[in-house]
Amino acid sequence: MNLALFDLDHTLIPLDSDYRWTQFFIERCPADEQAALHAMNDKLMADYHAGRLDPNESLAFLIGLLARKPREVLDAWHGEYMQAVILPAIKPQARALVEQHRAAGDRLALVTATNSFVTAPIARAFGFEVLIATEPELAYERGFTGRWVGTPSFKEGKITRVQQWLAQEGLALEHFARSHFYSDSINDVPLLERVTDPVATNPSPALEAVARERGWTIVRLFDDQEIH
Template sequence: MNLALFDLDHTLIPTDSDHEWGRFLVGLGIVDAEEYQRENDRFYADYKAGTLDNDKFLRFALAPLAQRPREELARWHAEFMRTVIVPVITPQARTLVQSHLDAGDLCGVVTATNSFVTRPIVQAFGIPHLIATEPATVDGHPDSMFNGAVSGIPSFREGKIARTEAWLASLGHDWSSFGSTTFYSDSFNDIPLLEKVSVPVATNPDERLRYHAEERGWRIMDLF
């Protein structure tokens, strides 16, 4: 059996789901439009520049989730999927994922974006496993209201390795369990996990990852 891991934003979808979710909340009038949009754009620029303070960003991104019941959030997310995400999912990305599923690979998405935003997107691809930053709930129950904090290690940079290894261990596996291990990502922030797998694939890579991939002789794939 082989292992196939995928980043999500700008890898399987040609947008950033975290950033778009923030824009979606602005459109709903749930948050202060001017202030929230400014901060949302600033954090997104910091991420692309490699200067993101992830702790501050997560406090910002998770705060709106803690202010509404889960049922209301679910209704909003269904509309977010319908109007923002599903229209941009490409046949090329679906074909890539399906090729690994058809091969019997163990498939999962490893993303820094929180699981509330990303789980329905991953399900839309038919990918069975998600490793994402986990929002904490008020009493620890998975269906309770969010409290604005993070549960466990954020799935960001080196945290992606720690979270992936914990997930593999929960399934009775480690890196040596597989004939090959592949990770697809667009971001130089994911170089730690790309260097961990046996088959790193720079997918729609940003400028710095493209340069790094060319220097290392990694495969480069442009889906979009």
Template sequence: MNLCLFDLDDTLIPLDSDHAWGEFVTRLGWVDAAEFRRRNDEFFETYKAGKLDVHAYIEFATQPLREHSAEETAAAHRQFMAEVITPRMHDSARQLVQSHVDQGDLVALVTATNEFVTAPIAQAFGIADLIAVRLERGPGGTITGRIDGVPSYREGKVTRVEQWLAGRGLRWSDFERTSVYSDSTNDLPLLERATHPVATNPSPALQAIAGERGWRILNLFK
């Protein structure tokens, strides 16, 4: 059996779903537009620099979810999918995912974006297994603003994948071939565990590293 792990943002879709969700709730009028956009942009820049305080970000980003009912947030996400995500899901990305599914690979989406934002996106790509930032839930399933367990960010992605594999009675060494697709140097710890790392729509920094190491470079959206 082979293993295939996909990053999401700027890898399978040509945008950052976390940042885009922040822009979307701003457009809905759920937040103070100027202040929320300022902080959302600041967090996004620290993420791209590999210096994100993921716990502080989750507390910030889930505020709109904590202030609206489950019914309201579910309806908003359906609108987000229809207006923002689905139109940006390219056939090239869908076909890439399907090719690994058709080969019988064990496929997972591994993302630093939280599970609320990404679960419907994984489903839309036909990916059954999602490894995302888990949101801690309080009484009645309410979102607390904290992270449950290890965040799937940078080295945490490796930890979470290992936990997921262990739950299936598996280890890295059980796979003849491990493919990892990502656009970002944030995912170097995961890419370095792959037998077949693929720099996908890579940032300039990752493209340079991929060139030095002889990794495959794939541009899905050109």
């Protein structure tokens, strides 16, 4: 059995699920708050793409928004978000890539920095049984607290979280003859360096430069081009 790990945003879907969910959420906030919230969302996205994102600042904002509404409201909004934003964005070639590894009998996991409230329904849409995501703290009597628990699944944190998951299964990365990780982001270089088959998928310019220097496979999933 081999291992296949997948990033989500701009890797399996051609958008950022966290950014787009936050936009969706903000549009349902009071009008006098929206400009400042959109500005913060845009700043965090720019920081992420520049490789300078402060995860504590990002999570305090993004997960903090979840604490503003009861869970039943968030769940209803997320259902609308899936129908309006996510499901139309899931392309056949992305599903085919996942299914290729599933058909080969590989162990699969979706590994994303975006929190599990946003990404769990997306993982289910792709048929993933394992989701490794940043975990928002949940107080069952009143919804989310605005805090997070455990190690955020970001940069080196993705290695930690993958290792924790495998250890629970009595496994380690080294137990797999081949391990794949598909990602678009320069932020994922730490985990890309740990697998046997790193695949720069729809890569950002920064990641493409690294991939070309190191001879990694480059896949352009959404324009039907592949460069090796």
